[in-house]
Structures are given as structure tokens and as C-alpha cells.
Amino acid sequence: xxxxxxxxxxxxxxxxxxxxxxxxxxxxxxxxxxxxxxxxxxxxxxxxxxxxxxxxxxxxxxxxxxxxxxxxxxxxxxxxxxxxxxxxxxxxxxxxxxxxxxxxxxxxxxxxxxxxxxxxxxxxxxxxxxxxxxxxxxxxxxxxxxxxxxxxxxxxxxxxxxxxxxxxxxxxxxxxxxxxxxxxxxxxxxxxx
Amino acid sequence: xxxxxxxxxxxxxxxxxxxxxxxxxxxxxxxxxxxxxxxxxxxxxxxxxxxxxxxxxxxxxxxxxxxxxxxxxxxxxxxxxxxxxxxxxxxxxxxxxxxxxxxxxxxxxxxxxxxxxxxxxxxxxxxxxxxxxxxxxxxxxxxxxxxxxxxxxxxxxxxxxxxxxxxxxxxxxxxxxxxxxxxxxxxxxxxxx
DNA sequence: ACGAGAACGCTAGCACCGCTAGACAAGAGA
DNA sequence: TCTCTTGTCTAGCGGTGCTAGCGTTCTCGT
Numbered sequence: 001x002x003x004x005x006x007x008x009x010x011x012x013x014x015x016x017x018x019x020x021x022x023x024x025x026x027x028x029x030x031x032x033x034x035x036x037x038x039x040x041x042x043x044x045x046x047x048x049x050x051x052x053x054x055x056x057x058x059x060x061x062x063x064x065x066x067x068x069x070x071x072x073x074x075x076x077x078x079x080x081x082x083x084x085x086x087x088x089x090x091x092x093x094x095x096x097x098x099x100x101x102x103x104x105x106x107x108x109x110x111x112x113x114x115x116x117x118x119x120x121x122x123x124x125x126x127x128x129x130x131x132x133x134x135x136x137x138x139x140x141x142x143x144x145x146x147x148x149x150x151x152x153x154x155x156x157x158x159x160x161x162x163x164x165x166x167x168x169x170x171x172x173x174x175x176x177x178x179x180x181x182x183x184x185x186x187x188x189x190x191x192x193x
Numbered sequence: 194x195x196x197x198x199x200x201x202x203x204x205x206x207x208x209x210x211x212x213x214x215x216x217x218x219x220x221x222x223x224x225x226x227x228x229x230x231x232x233x234x235x236x237x238x239x240x241x242x243x244x245x246x247x248x249x250x251x252x253x254x255x256x257x258x259x260x261x262x263x264x265x266x267x268x269x270x271x272x273x274x275x276x277x278x279x280x281x282x283x284x285x286x287x288x289x290x291x292x293x294x295x296x297x298x299x300x301x302x303x304x305x306x307x308x309x310x311x312x313x314x315x316x317x318x319x320x321x322x323x324x325x326x327x328x329x330x331x332x333x334x335x336x337x338x339x340x341x342x343x344x345x346x347x348x349x350x351x352x353x354x355x356x357x358x359x360x361x362x363x364x365x366x367x368x369x370x371x372x373x374x375x376x377x378x379x380x381x382x383x384x385x386x
Numbered sequence: 387a388c389g390a391g392a393a394c395g396c397t398a399g400c401a402c403c404g405c406t407a408g409a410c411a412a413g414a415g416a
Numbered sequence: 417t418c419t420c421t422t423g424t425c426t427a428g429c430g431g432t433g434c435t436a437g438c439g440t441t442c443t444c445g446t
Contacts, residue, residue, distance in 0.1 A: 036404060046425055048406070057404065112364065113306065120364040151372040154365050155356075155380075158373070159348070162355025171305065171313040172347050179344040180351070187348075187384035191376075229433060239396055241435075250433065
């Protein structure tokens with residue numbers, strides 16, 4: 001069994017290598033630069049090998065997206081749990097979310113802009129997605145004031161997503177970034193009183 | 194001069210034809226199906242002709258986006274001015290915006306998701322962009338309650354954009370769509386009191 | 387009326403894309 | 417040692433955005 005185990009481990013390593021290469025290439029040159037030829041070159045194998053790991057290019061993007069969502073979840077949890085009160089927790093979550101999107105634009109694009117095969121917002125959603133959304137639920141929970149938590153969480157997420165994407169494509173005034181964030185937090189908090 | 198005028202008119206007609214063909218193709222089969230070969234086929238000319246009208250494919254997408262933003266502006270103005278009070282105007286604007294995005298997903302993508310050469314949120318922005326943003330400004334104006342109108346307008350737009358895109362890519366619960374909208378309007382209105 | 391020249395659109399082709407068929411080599415088990 | 421499985425490679429398909437260079441057509445001065 002030692003041989004087979006080694007094979008599996010090497011396969012897993014290469015799997016990891018492909019996903020990381022795709023992510024790095026996307027982060028440095030955009031998803032347009034992520035081609036199967038360049039990927040296979042970076043992983044030091046031929047193109048068909050990629051297709052023995054993934055059904056196609058979209059599946060690779062999906063793998064990158066899942067990784068990113070896991071990392072975002074960790075960042076959001078750290079920010080949220082370090083706050084002194086619910087309103088501060090919401091601010092910390094929002095700041096962290098927007099900072100993540102700004103720091104990793106291509107990763108963010110894979111996570112929430114490009115179409116992937118990740119199933120969102122259903123019972124069958126992958127755990128990593130449920131965990132990410134749970135961060136929003138936990139954050140808005142104390143601030144609902146009679147409003148439905150799931151709806152409020154989706155609204156907050158949507159607002160942050162809109163801010164992140166419009167700002168990331170230079171469609172908003174950069175000088176108002178902080179004010180927009182403050183206004184958002186205030187609107188959510190005051191609406192729950 | 195009649196000849197030259199006829200030439201210019203025919204050129205303008207073909208320009209219009211290209212933009213319309215791109216839009217129709219995108220709406221029916223997505224932007225992935227919009228290729229220069231298929232476009233030139235629809236317009237009954239060769240590929241190089243496209244490049245005598247536009248610098249490249251991105252310029253065609255930009256032209257489609259500008260058209261769409263103009264149409265959205267008209268729809269928003271109609272909705273806003275037909276409302277009885279500021280809060281109702283905001284609701285009407287939001288409903289109309291989301292309905293537009295849902296009815297024309299590819300057009301919306303060109304307008305606010307894909308990178309185009311349209312310059313947003315600056316003094317040099319095209320008039321069509323200023324007019325669109327003015328609809329948001331006019332709508333939130335009576336609801337600011339001391340808040341900065343431009344910041345609030347950008348926030349409302351961002352929230353609607355987030356809702357439109359996340360909903361349009363099946364990342365939100367469809368059954369909560371109406372509740373999200375109601376919550377958004379309430380948060381904006383109550384935050385201004 | 388006619389030839390020169392410009393304006394314009396065409397064919398053909400470049401380098402690249404995602405993806406796959408089929409040849410080939412290396413290793414496991416009898 | 418021979419066979420067979422497993423895995424990878426080369427080569428290629430039909431497509432992409434875009435362009436060089438040729439040919440036609442049409443305008444205008446003589």
C-alpha cells in the first residue's frame with residue numbers, strides 16, 4: 001500500500017500546486033492571464049494532466065474561490081470576536097471584508113463575481129460557504145431588533161459586496177470610502193433600534 | 194456634399210447595427226457568445242470593418258453599456274417622479290433598479306460589472322453617467338437627515354448593485370428578495386430621522 | 387471623358403485559447 | 417520475463433481577438 005499512498009500524496013500535492021498557481025497567476029496578472037498552457041507550464045506538466053485533476057478551467061477557478069472563502073471566514077471571525085460591542089463588531093467585519101476584497105481582487109472575483117459551480121444559499125451548500133455566511137449571521141444577530149437575521153445578513157453582505165466591486169472597478173469616489181462604510185454601519189444599527 | 198453625408202449616415206447606421214447586434218447576442222446567449230466573427234456575420238460585413246468603428250471588442254461592450262445606462266436612467270426617473278413621498282420614491286427606485294438588472298442581466302453586466310473604458314465618478318465622466326447618478330442623488334436628497342447626499346447615494350447604489358449581482362448569480366435566497374428590499378429602504382429612511 | 391489617387395472592405399493569417407485523441411513509456415503483478 | 421495497467425506526453429481540433437496586405441470602387445482634377 002505504500003506505493004499507492006505515495007501516489008495519492010503526490011497527486012494531492014500537485015492538486016494543491018495547480019490551485020496555488022492559478023491563484024498566484026490571477027492575483028498578479030488577472031484571470032485573463034490564467035490559461036491552461038501557462039498553468040501547466042508553472043506546474044511543470046502537460047495540459048492534459050490538469051484535466052485529470054479538474055473537469056475544466058472553471059473547476060480550477062472554483063477551487064481557488066473555495067480556498068478564498070475559507071480564508072475570508074477566518075479573517076471575519078477574528079475581526080468580529082475581537083470587538084467590544086455588536087456595533088463595533090459590525091464595523092470590524094465590514095472593514096475586514098472590504099480590506100480583503102481590496103487586497104485580493106482576483107481572488108475576490110473568483111469567490112463572488114465569476115460564475116462558479118459552488119452552490120450558494122441552500123441546504124446543500126458546502127460547509128465553507130455556510131461558515132462564511134454564519135459570520136454575517138453572528139455579527140448582525142444582536143442588531144436585528146425584530147428584523148429577520150438571515151435577511152439582514154444577506155442585505156449587509158450585499159451592501160459590502162456592492163461597495164467592494166464598484167469600488168474595485170473605479171466606479172465610486174475613492175475619497176468617500178470611509179464615509180460610505182460609516183454610513184452603512186449607522187444605517188444597520190439605527191434600523192434595529 | 195450629399196455623397197459625403199450619405200456616407201456618414203450609413204456609417205452611423207452600421208455603428209448602431211453593431212452595437213445592437215452585440216447587445217442582442219449578449220442578452221440571448223451571454224457575453225461569451227459575443228465574438229467578432231459572429232458580430233460581423235450578423236452585421237453582414239467582415240471582421241476588420243468592426244475595427245474601423247471600434248478600437249476593439251471592449252469598445253463595443255462599452256458602447257452597449259452606455260446605451261444601457263441611458264435607458265436605466267429613464268426608467269429610474271419615471272419611477273422616482275411618480276412616487277407620492279420620498280420614502281416611496283426610494284422604494285420605487287430600488288424596485289425599478291433591481292427589475293432592470295433582472296430583466297437585462299447581460300446588459301447590466303456590461304454597465305456595472307465588466308471593466309469598460311467609461312470613467313465613473315469624476316468631473317470628466319460622460320453626461321449619461323452623471324445623469325444616472327443624479328437619479329440616486331435626487332432620490333436620497335430628501336432622506337439624508339444631515340448625511341452627505343453623495344455618500345448616501347453611492348451607498349444606496351452599492352447596496353442595490355450588491356443585491357442585483359449576488360441575486361443574479363444565485364448567491365442569495367430567492368425567497369427573501371422582497372424582504373431584503375424592504376429592509377434596505379427601512380434602513381436608509383430610519384437612518385435619516 | 388478619363389486617368390490618378392484615396393477610401394474602403396475583403397481574404398488570409400498570426401498567436402493564442404480550452405480541450406482531447408491517441409501514441410508511448412514506466413511500473414506492478416503473474 | 418512477459419503482460420497489462422496507469423499515467424503522461426505530443427499533436428491537433430475548432431475556436432478566439434486582431435491585423436497585414438491586397439483588390440475594388442468611387443471621387444475628383446484635368
